[in-house]
Amino acid sequence: MSEVRVRIAPSPSGNLHIGTARTALFNYLFAKKNNGKFILRIEDTDADRTSQEYIDNIFDSLKALGLNWDEGPDVGGPYGPYTQSERFDIYPKYVQKLLDSGFAYECFCTPEELEQEKQEATEAKRAYVYSKKCENLTEEQKAKLRSEGRKPAIRFNIAKAQKAFHDSSILEFDDIVKGKLHMDTNLLGDFVIQKSNGAPTYNFAVVIDDALMKISHVIRGEDHISNTYKQILIFEALGFEVPKFGHLGMILAPDRSKLSKRHGATAVSDFVKQGYLTDALINFVALLGWSPSDGEEIKTVDQIAQDFRIGEISSSNSIFEYDKLKWMNGHYIKQIPIEQLKQMLKPYLTKYDLTELTDEQYTKMVEITREPLTLLSDITDAVPYFFGKDVQIDPEAQEKTLDTDVAQDVLKDFVSKAKDWDWNEENLHEKLADFRAFWKESVGIKPKVTMWAIRAAITGRTCGADMVGILEILGKEKSLYRANKAIK
RNA sequence: GCCCCCAUCGUCUAGAGGCCUAGGACAACACCCUUUCACGGUGUAGACAGCGAUUCGAAUUCGCUUGGGGGUACCA
Numbered sequence: 001m002s003e004v005r006v007r008i009a010p011s012p013s014g015n016l017h018i019g020t021a022r023t024a025l026f027n028y029l030f031a032k033k034n035n036g037k038f039i040l041r042i043e044d045t046d047a048d049r050t051s052q053e054y055i056d057n058i059f060d061s062l063k064a065l066g067l068n069w070d071e072g073p074d075v076g077g078p079y080g081p082y083t084q085s086e087r088f089d090i091y092p093k094y095v096q097k098l099l100d101s102g103f104a105y106e107c108f109c110t111p112e113e114l115e116q117e118k119q120e121a122t123e124a125k126r127a128y129v130y131s132k133k134c135e136n137l138t139e140e141q142k143a144k145l146r147s148e149g150r151k152p153a154i155r156f157n158i159a160k161a162q163k164a165f166h167d168s169s170i171l172e173f174d175d176i177v178k179g180k181l182h183m184d185t186n187l188l189g190d191f192v193i194q195k196s197n198g199a200p201t202y203n204f205a206v207v208i209d210d211a212l213m214k215i216s217h218v219i220r221g222e223d224h225i226s227n228t229y230k231q232i233l234i235f236e237a238l239g240f241e242v243p244k245f246g247h248l249g250m251i252l253a254p255d256r257s258k259l260s261k262r263h264g265a266t267a268v269s270d271f272v273k274q275g276y277l278t279d280a281l282i283n284f285v286a287l288l289g290w291s292p293s294d295g296e297e298i299k300t301v302d303q304i305a306q307d308f309r310i311g312e313i314s315s316s317n318s319i320f321e322y323d324k325l326k327w328m329n330g331h332y333i334k335q336i337p338i339e340q341l342k343q344m345l346k347p348y349l350t351k352y353d354l355t356e357l358t359d360e361q362y363t364k365m366v367e368i369t370r371e372p373l374t375l376l377s378d379i380t381d382a383v384p385y386f387f388g389k390d391v392q393i394d395p396e397a398q399e400k401t402l403d404t405d406v407a408q409d410v411l412k413d414f415v416s417k418a419k420d421w422d423w424n425e426e427n428l429h430e431k432l433a434d435f436r437a438f439w440k441e442s443v444g445i446k447p448k449v450t451m452w453a454i455r456a457a458i459t460g461r462t463c464g465a466d467m468v469g470i471l472e473i474l475g476k477e478k479s480l481y482r483a484n485k486a487i488k
Numbered sequence: 489g490c491c492c493c494c495a496u497c498g499u500c501u502a503g504a505g506g507c508c509u510a511g512g513a514c515a516a517c518a519c520c521c522u523u524u525c526a527c528g529g530u531g532u533a534g535a536c537a538g539c540g541a542u543u544c545g546a547a548u549u550c551g552c553u554u555g556g557g558g559g560u561a562c563c564a
Contacts, residue, residue, distance in 0.1 A: 011564045046563060111562075118561095127490040128560070153562050178493075187491055187560085195562040202564045222493060226559045249494070249557085256556065284500095287513090291501055295512060314494095314501075317557055321499045324514040334527080372526040382525095436523065451523035463525035 004036025005216045008062075008069075009206065012042055013049035015267035016061035018320070019221065019251045019259065022285040025301070026248060026313065027219045028067045029286075032305035039213060040072035042083045045205055050085075061268040064278045066301050071213075079213040084205055091200040094208050094238060095154055095193060103161050103237040104193060106152035107134040108145040129189035130155070154194040156204075158185050161233040171229050176217065176246035178315045183229045191230060207231050211240035219310070222247040246310060249289060249317040259320055275348065275377030277336075280329040288318040298331060330374040342366050348380045352387045361473045368469035385459040386473060391482055393460040401462055402486055406445060407453035413439075414454055415483050423476040428468045457486035 008024040010016060031038040040062065044050040059074065071077025081087055098104035114130075121128035135157065137145075145152075162169055162185045172182040193204035200208070206227075210218060218228075225247050235242040253263040265271045271281055279300070286304050287297060290313050299307075336344065345366060346354070354362065369382050385391045393402065401407050414435065421431050436447040452462050458479055459470060471479050 009564095013564075043564065049563080107562090109562095114562085122489075125489050155562095181492080183492065189560085192562045197562080199562085201562070206564090221558090223558055224564095225492060227564095247493085252557075254499080258557090287500060289500090291512095295502080297500095297513060316494045318501090319499060321514075324500065327514055330527090432523075447523055455524065461524090465525085467523055 003214075003216065004031060004034040005039060005214050006031050006036060006219055007039040007041050007210070007213065007215050008067075009041040009043045009209075010058050011046070011049075012044050012051065012054035012058060013046070014054055015057040015269050017259075017266055018268055018271065018281070018285065021061065021065060021067075021268050021281070022251060022288060023220055023248060024062060024067050025065070025282060025286060026290075026310070028301070029305045029308040030217065030219060030310050031070075032302075033308045033310075036216070037070040038067070039077070039215070040069040040082065041209060041213070042073055043202070043205070044083060044085045045199060045202060057267070057269055061272075064272065065268065065282045066278070067282075082213075084209065087205075087209065088199070090212070091194070091205060091208055092198075095200070095204075098156065098193070098234075098237060099154065101237065102157070103164075104154050104156050105135050105190075106137070106142060107155045107190075107192070108137070108142070108150045108152050109134060110150070127187060129187065130191075132190055135190070151196040153192045153196045155190040156193045156230070156234060156237075158188045158190050158230070158233060161237045165233070165236045171232065173228065173232060173242075173245060176219075176244055176310055177313050178222075178247055181225065181228075181247075183226070185229060185233070188229060193234070203227055203230050204234065207234040207238070207240070210243060211235060211238070215243050217244045217246060219246040219248065221250055222315075223250065246313075247315075248313065249315055251285075251288060252317050252319050254319055254321060256319065263320075264322065275375030276325070276329050277332045277376070280325065280332040283332075284325045284328050287324075288320070289314045298328070326374045330372075333370065333373050333376065338363060338366060341370060344376055345379050348377045349383070351380065352383070356387055357473070364469055364473050365465075368465040371465075382464070385461070385464070385470070389478060389481065390485070391458065391460040393456070393486075394462075397456040397460060397462050401452050401456040404453075406449065407456065408488060410439060410445070410450050410453040411457055411483055411487050415480060415487065418476075418483070419480060421476075423472065425468060425472050428471055432468060454483065458482045 006027040008020070008027050010020050010024075028038050030036070042055060042058070044055075055073075062069070069075065071079070071082060073080075073082040076082075095104065099106075117131055118128050134152075134155070142152075159169075162171060169184055169186045170182055171185050172180060175181045191203060192201050194200055209215075228245050228247075232242055251259055253259045255263075259266055265274055265276075268278075268281065272278065282301055283297075283299060283304075286299070286301075290304070290308070292299060292304070293307055333341070342362060357365065365383060365386050369379065373379060373382070417435065418431070421427060432451075436450050439445040439450045440447060451467060455464065455467055455470075456462055458467075458474065464470070474482075
């Protein structure tokens with residue numbers, strides 16, 4: 001196997017799933033580590049479930065994650081086209097080859113007949129495998145069936161292929177992440193490679209595409225293990241070189257079921273919409289199964305690629321825990337340069353009138369409110385008090401803070417003193433410190449209680465950004481107006 | 489039902505026979521810092537699924553059981 005060529009082959013029946021993104025990442029890392037090529041192929045053989053919107057979403061998400069492909073539907077490449085539906089004229093040739101060599105045969109069974117077989121198997125508590133009743137149809141029988149208007153599907157002859165290339169019915173292969181895997185091919189059943197409508201099935205199309213695109217390593221989810229045996233046999237029957245396979249554990253939701261919509265976001269674009277950063281997403285997902293040799297978990301894709309060894313990926317399933325993703329996202333948000341962050345936050349501030357603030361004030365606001373953000377979207381609820389003349393007072397802040405005698409006294413004092421203060425950061429910082437000290441020394445009020453009164457009056461809540469910064473952004477007039485209004 | 493895969497703290501994992509009285513990260517809890525929330529810092533608690541076997545010695549090897557996941561389509 002000379003050149004490393006790997007691929008990600010999503011089917012556009014939905015937006016790019018986070019699990020697919022992880023598979024794409026591991027393929028990408030493997031390619032980068034081995035100076036290979038990373039290829040994108042769209043598997044849209046099932047026209048009913050495919051849509052252009054999903055295809056666009058897959059492209060955009062992969063790009064946003066930084067997983068750029070060397071060959072694909074848009075950029076082309078030497079082995080295109082890279083969209084399965086545009087390759088339909090390629091497959092029949094190989095079906096015919098299999099038919100000619102006896103590794104495949106026509107099957108005229110109707111869906112009803114097949115259903116019947118399955119039912120009988122279930123009732124007899126037997127594992128269902130296709131009966132092969134069409135395997136040895138004579139030409140006359142076929143012609144008769146055809147004249148009745150029946151269109152045949154083409155089935156692959158498992159036993160024949162297995163016998164031709166292997167000693168026993170056990171098929172074994174060496175998985176690059178899981179090690180030796182095996183299966184008794186008698187249990188597989190002759191599967192359809194071409195539907196009666198002429199379209200290739202998944203298991204057939206992948207083999208042809210992987211072979212023609214010279215894919216050297218197939219790295220995918222372990223839900224494909226059972227397909228691998230079928231695929232190996234097709235590779236062999238067609239005389240293609242069999243690629244190496246690697247199967248990754250699945251990503252499960254916290255309740256150990258399949259990660260699905262009801263658990264929250266599942267598509268990369270959903271996460272982004274919710275305020276997750278693609279850098280955090282890709283970093284987090286890399287840690288599901290892979291771990292850095294130096295123990296440092298925060299890493300860029302390039303750094304991970306240096307350290308990546310496919311054989312060291314954990315082969316067990318892993319649970320997608322949002323907590324750690326959030327922590328990591330917060331970590332990444334802290335590293336974004338302020339100017340960039342200002343732009344990134346804007347989509348989450350549409351309910352406010354940003355023109356109320358000068359650019360300088362907006363910068364300041366972002367500076368003092370960014371610290372506790374774990375999601376970009378957290379900004380929405382963190383800043384309402386920077387806008388409008390009046391502020392909405394939180395009921396609890398009203399009751400537990402503003403309604404107390406201490407708070408009322410503090411506020412009266414604040415208003416009378418602050419009206420003479422110079423309203424700039426340095427001075428406010430100093431004056432506020434003096435103000436706290438005064439209340440502590442003369443009346444014995446804790447600094448934080450003093451600040452709570454002011455904070456509640458001006459922001460309507462008892463927690464939030466740095467008070468000096470808030471006062472500065474709001475300005476003297478608005479600040480004192482709100483303070484006055486809170487006094488009974 | 490049948491087949492396949494997997495199994496270390498709640499979660500992600502380190503660990504490839506003695507370095508393990510099992511290490512780290514997130515979450516939890518406590519304390520410190522502090523004008524609040526948070527950040528940060530310091531600690532605490534928390535796991536080798538069970539049973540057998542191999543071995544002087546097992547989280548690490550083997551078998552069984554249990555548990556979880558996947559597959560069993562003219563879906564991909």
